Amino acid sequence: MSHAPDHGRDHWPRRLVAVTPVLPILIVSALVLFDLIGGSGMTWVPLLATCPALAATTCGPRCVVLVGLLAVALSVVLGVRGGAPGTELAIALAALTVVTLACGLTSVLRGRRERVLAAVRSVAEAAQHALLQPIPATVGPFRVAVRYSAAAAEARIGGDLYALVSTPYGVRLIVGDVRGKGLPAVGTAALVLGVFREAAHDEPDLLAVVARIERSLARNLGSDDFVTAVVAGYPGEGQLEVVNCGHAPPLLVRDSVVVPVDPDRPAPPLGLRTLSGETPTLQVLPFADGDQLLLYTDGVTEARNHAREFYPLAEGLARHTSDEPTRTVTALHDELLAHVGGRLHDDAALLLLHKPKAAGAPVPRSPSTTARMDCCSPQIG
Known part of the structure; x- marks a missing residue:
């Protein structure tokens, strides 16, 4: 009172x-x-x-x-x-x-x-909260931090998308970028997120989740439209599954060392599989206590300063890595704005996944990756 x-x-x-x-x-x-x-x-x-x-x-x-x-x-x-x-x-x-x-x-x-x-x-x-639903600071075994900035400041939303859900098959997440801007890009982002949230709870296989999104986009997008995305899942076995569809490689942080998770075989963006005939691969990463994974959109890595230099995200992440995901992401975002002079010219999203280090945890393995080819037929899902 x-x-x-x-x-x-x-x-x-x-x-x-x-x-x-x-x-x-x-x-x-x-x-x-x-x-x-x-x-x-x-x-x-x-x-x-x-x-x-x-x-x-x-x-x-x-x-x-x-x-x-x-x-x-x-x-x-x-x-x-x-x-x-x-x-x-x-x-x-x-x-x-x-x-x-x-x-x-x-x-x-x-x-x-x-x-x-x-x-x-x-x-x-209201549209932003409905489309990009707030992500809690703790999801399953992970601590999570998200930072999103739309290039159109008055719009609050744009063509970048992200989601993280806890499912019967573990924690699953997506970060993507829709080709284009404006309301059509927002509509496509809403479509992708809706299909992802539904399929993530239904499909036991992460590649089947990607296939569901691909089929939905094939029915609804034009021939020149597509979505780059990284879909990841943690089935709860100390391993992280990653499917990269034409998106920028995530950054894995282990023992303060930043390693890009490049796909073993490049895959087309979502919506273009029927044109290329190629299918994505499933990479399996060891993901132990203390490891972190940063997913982002090209609005971050393609941001230029007055000298036309790109923002060095991997170097920035190495400088600002901490055990507090929110602090890390905030520092990266502030440094990004300082790099471009205070205003972004493209939508930018950062999502950091951190598995807290447990007391007496074993020394993690090196960040090598293995791949499994897409074993899903077009009829799955």
């Missing part, structure tokens, strides 16, 4: 600053000071019209009208004090009145647009 009054006292000064037309008041004060010093009469009066115009950029219509009335009153004082002709003073007051009314209307329209934008943002946030 005692925190509510404190909360109000902490924030009312900031609210007062937000609605106070500081710049117009400073301009008015400067003009009055110049007139008092120089006695210039009507010389500075036209500049008072800037006061309601500036107030309209940040304040509501009531505040704009008050600033306009203040400017009109000061115009009368300055004109009378300087002995200005009545006609000249009347013209100046009429101009100030018209400018004030126009700025008040502008403020009303700006307020309406801001309310519409706020409503659109709330819808975008």
